[in-house]
Amino acid sequence: MSDQLTFLPLSYAARPPRLVVVAPQNEGWVRWSAAALARLSRVWGCSGSVVLPAGTVEHPALQRGLARLQPDHVVPYVPSVGAADEIIPGLIDRFLARQGIDDAAVLEQIEPSLRKQPCKLAFVEEAEAAAGALRSRLVANQREDYLHVHHLFDDVDSHFLTALESVATAPLLGVPKPLVTTTASLAYAMHVGVQERPSQTSVEARHWLQAAAQGSESPLLKELHPDAAADALAMMSHSAGLCIPVRRGFRRGATTVVLGEGPEDFALAQVLRQLHDTVVWLPGEELSLASMRLFHLGRRSDQMTVTSASLDQAEVQRKIDELWDKRGFRMIDPAEEEKPSYTVVDPRDLDFHGRSMVVLQTAWDQPESLPAAVMPDGSLETALALAVTVPPGLDPVKHRWQVTLTCADHPLPPLAPLTGAALITSDQSLWQTFVRAADGGITYWSHRFDFVASGASLAGTLAAPKLRWPSIGNILERATAATETRLRPSAAGKRAAITERLLGSRKALEALAASPGWPLLRRFLPDEARKDLPQGSWWKLKSAVVLSWEAVVAQEHAEWDAPARRAQIDEWTRQGVLRRGLVLGCGHCPIFEFYPLAEISQDYRCRRCGGANSLVQERWKPFGEPSWFFDLHPAVLELVANDGDVPLLATQYLRTQPWARPALVGEEFELLREGNPFVEIDFALATNDELWLGEAKKGNKFDGNRKEQQREIYKLFEGCSAVGATGLVLATAQPAWSAELIGIIQDELRGRRKVQKDAPEVRLLAGLREGPRLTSLSPDGAG
Structure with a gap:
């Protein structure tokens, strides 16, 4: 360990865990999703969590959003046999008939126990498998072969998850589960939650959709929930769990609309609801009342984005234009009414910049400071274990929470390899708690799960890890460790x-x-x-x-x-x-x-x-x-001779961008496959949210003919995939990149998207020595 010491200025937050709940999916996917929402609605942290039908977890439209969500737990919803019987009537009768039991007394004795058993239908097991695959991809809730939280089951509360009711201080309301049978009712239920109770109320689809466009603040709340207490809070509202959303880097007032009525559209809306400011899912055709509210939101915001996971962009454009033409009640002369600005966007090109975190309202942005040793590679290791802290309003016996620590001077991108040994000191037990990178820093489970003696003190119950903040070089090495790619400094580096x-x-x-x-x-x-x-x-x-x-x-x-x-x-x-x-x-x-x-x-x-x-x-x-x-x-002479100022000017300018403050910057390195270098990277930039790679040139295009330039772009994109980088910055000292090179990049982006290969975001930085200008490049054009 280095003798050099510093102090880490940390910001502490306590928050409920974020969950991705994978619901069974068959032809009745709406009711299965409603059942999963009903179970999730009983968990503290449901307002920051999502439900995905099993068949959607691999959908291309969701991949970037799911990675950005950074869930703490990915779990399947395993219904009880009784809950399954509500969706598939006669399921229990058919099961008992196959057992050949016809004695009424025996049946009366068996049935209550059977109703509480986990359902093992084929599509439920498929949901479990889908959750396992997604869990591995997102590196959530697992330590080697040990699963922290296994599943959400109807009749058994997980020891590791806190019930919403044990934290809430106000009555709770949700849509009665029997009413959530259509996409329209599901569109509203995802904002307020689902309650396990019967209801005789009947609601028309247009009212569900109108309420869906207004979310949990809908004035229809009292009409849709006539028996709710006057001070009741929606189960899915942040305030019901004594939480608030902390959103940094968001464009305030922006509205995102998801059209289409497939399970993938519901899943996309669920994910976007956690990542964007205002999100509305509008399935179906009866949208006149909803559209009035929708376009009011669009005028209130700078820009309304419209997307869909099931419809192509042309169809989405047709539908949103039609909604405007056929909108509901108009307050002024149609000729004088200003049309809001809306843009149709492919879900794979949605803006995910900015960070959102649902935190306990009494415990966030609390200052902490720990002495840390500066390691030879620039990593920082805390010299002391974190002090045991119980957030105000929580009980260490009844409740479980996540601790999140961010460092103002040392950002940490949420890369999958940054977990466990990458983030704790060598003398710290891997098994004390599950530690990983998330939310721009390090997050870990509040309670120990290695060994807790009976009657242990508070200090012996709660986790107190000694943490490690890896350098940019260490981040890159760990990012490539699980692949066939290796990294080494280049001569220029x-x-x-x-x-x-x-x-x-x-x-x-x-x-x-x-x-x-x-x-x-x-x-x-x-x-x-x-x-x-x-x-x-x-x-x-x-x-x-x-x-x-x-x-x-x-x-x-x-x-x-x-x-x-x-x-x-x-x-x-x-x-x-x-x-x-x-x-x-x-x-x-x-x-x-x-x-x-x-x-x-x-x-x-x-x-x-x-x-x-x-x-x-x-x-x-x-x-x-x-x-x-x-x-x-x-x-220094060689650095100057090789125009080393170009990448330096690039990273200096990038540091001034809001999304790259703060940032760790690494110098040039090579990526090797089978021991042979295949691409050089001029710089790496790690922020609180992402890892970016960069290529810097004095000229405005790459060397060689078109085919050789294509090869270089391909290698750079492969380099981004190898280290898990979000995107690639192409920087030049010239006023602009050549149109030929931009066309080559777009062709490569479209080709990779067509075959569902990783396609990094691309940003073009030009004019480094005179007036830098940064733009985003999509497969179809510059942003």
Whole structure:
């Protein structure tokens, strides 16, 4: 462990666990989803959780959203036989008939017990298998072969999940389960929750849809729930669980509309409801009353996005235009009514930037600070275990919660490999609690599950891990560890790392690239023009080019006066970027070389021939008393020679973007397959939410013909897949990327999407040396 210590400024939050509940799916998927919603509605944290029909978990429209959701638990909903009998009438009778039991007394004794048993129909087992596959992909609720939370079952409350009723302080309301039989009623129920109780109420589909467009704040609440208490809260509302949503980086007021009535549309709406500001799912055709409210939302927001998982974009466009043309009651003359702005978007291109977390309202953004050791690779390890904390309003015996810690100075992207050993110190037990990256930091289960002695104290019951915050290099290594890809620093990356160590930080290196000092460093390049410098102020030697103070002063720049240059030169010599010395000749062989100050004495030996020399007037240049010259560190010289300022300017600019604050930045590296390098990456950027890779060029296209450029783009995309990167930034010093290259990128994106291969998001960064401009690129055009 390093002797260097620092303090981690942490922000603590307690929150309920996020669940993805996989519901059985057959032709009656609406009722099965309603049954799963009914079970989820009884769990604390249901407002931040989702239900997915089993057949939708692999749907392409959901993949990015599910990864962004970062669930703590992926569990199947396993109905009891009694619950299944409500959806498939006669199920119990047919089962008993197959057993050949006709004694009424025996049947009366068996049936109550049978109703409580888990249902094992084929499509229920398929839901369990789908949940297992999704759990593995999202790396949720598992530690090796041990499952933290197995399933949601009707008649047995999981020891690891807290009941909503045990936390709630107000009466709860939901849609009675028998009423949720259509997509219209399900569209409303997903906002308010489902209650396990009978109801004689009858509601028309148009009213369900109107309420669905208004969500849990619908003025129809009292009409749809006439027997609810005056102060009742919707089960799916955040306030019912004493929680609030914390959303950072969201565009306020934005509305997303999901059209279509397939199970995949319901699933998409469920996921988006956790990731976007206002989400409305409108299945069916009777939408006139709902559309009035919908377009009111659209006018209130800057932009309304319309999408669907079951309909193509042309059909979605037709439907939303038709909704506008046939909208319901108009308050003003139709000719004067302003049409809201709405855009049809493929669900695979939806904007998921921003972070959402449902937290306990009494315990979030609480400051914490822990001493941490700085490891040789830049990782941070906490020196002390976290103090035991019970959030206000929770009981450590009855309740279970998630602890989430974010660090203002050290972001952590939610990558699947960042779990367990990647995030705890080497002397910490893997089995104490399930630790993983999420919500921009580290999250872990509140209670120990390795070994808790009977009668243990509070400290012996709650988890108190010693945590590790990996460096960008360690993040990348772990991201590739589970694949056939390996990572190693490239030659350029090593040069940048050396310069970074000299200057003290990556930010200092980026600042150098953007400073007036960078053009001065270019004067040390062998082929750089120097005719404007005073005679004798520079010398081109066999080993290097050296400059004197006169040459430094002659490098004119309006924002860099002589005192500032003097201070900068002194700082660079102190850091080792420049070496101060003399240009001396040899009396035995006619050659002049640069000798650093540390090597100079009255007598010295020639570097070329080893001849002995004395420091006398004949040995130095120029004639007269010797002048100090400056030699540039070889690694810095190569960095400058290879236009190393381009990736540095790129990452410096990216740090200014809201989505990339804060960020960890890594220098150039190579990815290897079967031991052979297949792609070089110019930089990596890890934020609280994502990992991005970058390629930086001086020109506006890649080298070679179209086929060779296609190959390079393919390799970069494969590199993103290998490390689990969200996207790729292409940066250039030119004002814009070439239209040819943009077309090649779009072709590759469309091709990968067609065969359902990982397709990273692409952002184009241009004008780095003059006026940077960042745009997003979709398969169909620049954003």
